Structures are given as C-alpha cells and as structure tokens.
Amino acid sequence: EADIYQTPRYLVIGTGKKITLECSQTMGHDKMYWYQQDPGMELHLIHYSYGVNSTEKGDLSSESTVSRIRTEHFPLTLESARPSHTSQYLCASSYGHIYGYTFGSGTRLTVV
Amino acid sequence: AQSVSQHNHHVILSEAASLELGCNYSYGGTVNLFWYVQYPGQHLQLLLKYFSGDPLVKGIKGFEAEFIKSKFSFNLRKPSVQWSDTAEYFCAVPWGTDKLIFGTGTRLQVFP
Numbered sequence: 001e002a003d004i005y006q007t008p009r010y011l012v013i014g015t016g017k018k019i020t021l022e023c024s025q026t027m028g029h030d031k032m033y034w035y036q037q038d039p040g041m042e043l044h045l046i047h048y049s050y051g052v053n054s055t056e057k058g059d060l061s062s063e064s065t066v067s068r069i070r071t072e073h074f075p076l077t078l079e080s081a082r083p084s085h086t087s088q089y090l091c092a093s094s095y096g097h098i099y100g101y102t103f104g105s106g107t108r109l110t111v112v
Numbered sequence: 113a114q115s116v117s118q119h120n121h122h123v124i125l126s127e128a129a130s131l132e133l134g135c136n137y138s139y140g141g142t143v144n145l146f147w148y149v150q151y152p153g154q155h156l157q158l159l160l161k162y163f164s165g166d167p168l169v170k171g172i173k174g175f176e177a178e179f180i181k182s183k184f185s186f187n188l189r190k191p192s193v194q195w196s197d198t199a200e201y202f203c204a205v206p207w208g209t210d211k212l213i214f215g216t217g218t219r220l221q222v223f224p
Contacts, residue, residue: 033211040121043202043214050210058211090156098144098206103156 003027006091006104013081013111021076021107032074033101035090036060038057043090049074081111114139114207118215125193127221133188133218135177135203145186146204146212147177156202162186173197198222 004025013019025032030051035043035058045058049068063085064078073095078085088108092101114136125131137143147159160171167179175190186203203215 030181031210035214040216042116042216045211048210056210092156096219097210097212100144100158100161101156101212102158103148105155 004091004093004102006089006107008107010108011110013109015080015082015111017081019078019081019109021089021091021109023074023076023104024030024072025074025091025092025093025102025104026072026096027102028071029093029095029102030071031096032068032075032092033092033094034064034066034074035056036062037088037090037106040056047076081109083111085109086111114205114213115212116203116205116213116215118201118203118218118219121216122219123221125220127190127195127222127224129222131188131190131193131197131220133201133203133220135186135188135215137186137203137205137213139207143179145177145179147171147175147186147188148202148204148214149199150217156207159188159201193220193222195222195224198206220221 007022022030027054034047044060046062047066090106091104094101117136119134145162148156149155149159162169162179170176200217202217204212207213
C-alpha cells in the first residue's frame with residue numbers, strides 16, 4: 001500500500017547532538033515537504049523539494065538541512081541540536097501543492 | 113501574501129450537536145481549498161477538498177464544507193458530531209508555486 005513513513009516517531013536527545021529525521025514515501029510523488037508544527041500554531045514550511053537534487057528553504061528559517069538523492073527519500077538533518085529545536089516535524093509528499101498533501105505520522109523531537 | 117484564519121481555536125460540544133468551523137482566506141482568484149484533520153496521536157489526513165464546481169463539498173465521516181467566494185470562506189460543517197470527531201482541524205490553501213498555507217487549527221472536543 002502506498003504511504004509515507006517517518007522515523008523515529010519520538011526522539012529525546014541532548015544538546016549538541018547531530019540527528020537525522022527520516023522520511024520516505026512510496027506514493028511516487030515528486031514533491032516533498034517538511035513542516036514544523038507547534039501546539040496552537042499554524043504549520044510552518046521549513047524545506048521542500050521538487051524532485052531529485054532539488055531542495056529549497058521554506059518560509060520559516062531553520063537551522064536544519066535536507067537532501068533529496070532519491071525520489072522516495074527526503075531526510076532532515078540537524079548538525080547540532082538545541083532546545084529551541086524542540087517541536088514536531090511533519091513530512092509530506094504531493095503531486096503538486098494544489099492537489100493537497102499526504103502527511104507522515106510526524107517526529108516529535110525534544111532536545112534537553 | 114495569502115493567509116488563512118481559523119477564528120475558533122477551541123470548540124467544545126456534546127454528542128449530536130451541530131458543528132461549524134470557520135475558515136477565511138485573504139487572497140481571491142482561483143482557489144483550491146482543503147480541510148485536514150488530526151486525530152489524537154495520528155497523522156494529518158485529508159478530510160475534504162474543493163477544486164471547482166459545486167461549492168458544497170462532501171468529505172469523509174459526514175463532514176461537508178461550503179465555498180463562498182464573495183466571503184473568502186470555506187467553513188466546515190457536520191450536522192451531528194460524535195465523540196470520535198474529537199480532533200484538531202486545519203484549513204489550508206495553496207499559495208505560489210510550492211506550498212500550502214495552513215490556519216492555526218481548531219481543537220474540537222466532543223463529550224458523550
């Protein structure tokens with residue numbers, strides 16, 4: 001069954017550690033997105049990709065980086081985690097934003 | 113720039129009550145409109161969408177939404193809510209070439 005997968009589901013990590021949040025989809029979508037979601041706030045786009053070797057920064061400034069080496073894989077990396085990075089990170093994919101997104105289950109990150 | 117407003121931040125209802133959640137967007141023209149739902153502990157999923165045609169759109173689980181172009185609105189409705197409708201609801205509109213703009217969400221609690 002086509003789907004989008006995010007791992008880990010929850011992560012608690014110490015300040016200064018490097019982390020990678022995984023996102024993979026079997027939907028065959030070219031476009032992939034990372035959003036940051038905090039309670040009571042709108043979702044903020046932090047990165048997106050039109051396809052392989054394409055990455056763009058979103059509206060919300062983020063210290064994270066992304067890569068798109070394969071169509072189905074769009075990992076997000078934080079080189080040095082800080083408490084301000086504590087949030088929920090949502091990955092999504094789409095044929096195009098006007099068609100809506102399919103979301104993964106999210107990664108809830110806590111940096112202590 | 114496009115913005116999406118959801119004025120009801122927290123709604124509490126008893127089962128069988130009727131529901132209407134407001135959504136207004138700021139920029140007109142051709143619009144596609146979406147409602148997403150996030151049940152507790154689950155990922156965001158598409159509830160319904162409007163692309164064109166009949167402004168009254170029906171979605172899953174008995175939800176519907178009405179697009180009123182003159183009011184820049186896309187309100188979500190359900191005639192009789194159930195306890196299982198307890199969730200957070202997000203309105204979204206595409207903007208530019210690459211992203212969906214989300215509202216801040218409405219948290220719905222339904223009590224038996």
